[in-house]
Amino acid sequence: MARALSPRRLLITTVAAWTVALIIFFPVLWMILTSFKTEASAVAMPPEFLSADWTLENYTEVWSRSDYPRFFWNSVVISVGSTLLGLLIAIPAAWAMAFVPGKKTKDLLMWMLSTKMMPAVAVMIPLYLLFQQLGLIDTKIGLVIALMLMNLPIIIWMLYTYFKEIPGEILEASRMDGATLWGEIIYVLTPMALPGIASTMLLNIILAWNEAFWTIVLTTTKAAPLSAFIASFSAPQGLFYAKLSAASAMAILPILILGWFSQKQLVRGLTFGAVK
Template sequence: MARAITTKRKIAISVVAWIIGILIFFPILWTFLTSFKTEGDAIASPPQFLFFHWTLENYVEVQARSNYFSHFLNSVVISFGSTLLGLIIAVPAAWAMAFSPTKRTKDVLMWMLSTKMMPPVGALIPIYLMFRNTGLLDSRLGLVGILMLINLPIIVWMLYTYFKEIPGEILEAARMDGASLMKEIIYVLTPMAVPGIASTLLLNIILSWNEAFWTLNLSTSNAAPLTTFIASYSSPEGLFYAKLSAASTMAIAPILVLGWFSQKQLVRGLTFGAVK
């Protein structure tokens, strides 16, 4: 029998949740406000929260100095491309591990996850040389490939977890009806795991969109995404906080909007199979 939650406890939980939410969201709010300040107001002491001279000159100057839409398009192609390519590879891999496991399946999964524990800089030089020698340096194709490989362990792990919640008897029934392996995956398994696949897709789009290390080191201009766009406002002369905040706001706004409209699907997918 479930325990009754008292009104005081509900209020306490709500207050704590709001405090945590405000603390998490405050840096984004401060960046947004700073983007409308002059450089003088941005470094004023004590800081000015709302009562300052609001201006759009930072956004005008950022757009005049950099081609925002070119960087935005690169981010869209790289994040969506790497995620979709990862799903194409990860779905069959997760299916094999979930429904045809071997004694080494868990070891393979742990090995895949362990690759995320290595500092990226440890593999930078060989990957940079490979990209330079193959002509993939500063190309969308190269960044799509490297980000797909970086996030592939997470995609496989998440899909494996979702697929394990699907009864194997359903797939066996499809085989008895004459479904081939490909049809089993496409027409039976995939529709049943849509919430999990959707949350995996959304999470990995966010990870790819925010990836900075590899995009900064493997791109310069042609394939530079929004992370490189932001970094360009850090100069030897110093940080121009107002312009940097405007560039950051323009870079994170699309992914924030995507996250806001897809939050229900994301939560549904992340809790898929948690309650039986």
């Protein structure tokens, strides 16, 4: 709206919006601040802000007492692995549903999404037993498969909505130009849908990174990612606020940073193409 704006109005809306934003962000900020305090300072009443004893000790301690690099690496492998595997399976399916739709395509999409509504707890025991039978308990492969299947409907849905925006004529043109099916997908569809594929990938890495049910149920030590690490950390050592905060910060910072860098694509991806 190209309308002259009174400086007073700008000031009011800016102050109000920043206040709201800071309130929403405050818990994360407070956790990060706490992670740099000594334990005594962290639990001091009244709470200490400027007068706190600042220290890096919590981080060094969490680092030395736990096997953070391994948890971190497991998180990376599991979230990236399950997302890439999911994309590999989902891209052809989304292509088919977007460009060769049949009468049943919409029902099929609905059904896929409905599998997401099944509560994980409800099928926890059978899946645990199945994974045990297959020797997949506490393996990265097992978690990659489980999280891939968990997020597959979302990946397919997101890709479907992106692919739908690509005009079918362009794919037909490539077919006239002599491209095979794979040529069509590799040279034309994928590059055109790259922004969409990227935001699908980001969102699913974040979902997989933050998944905290299957990662806890299906792992013990070897393959446990950061979500399991933090769950184990909070139980016995719950009273060490500063260390808990440091561990929490270490668990969420990688994805927080990734998310901040990609928030534009993310928001678009999250809406399932339903909001332009």
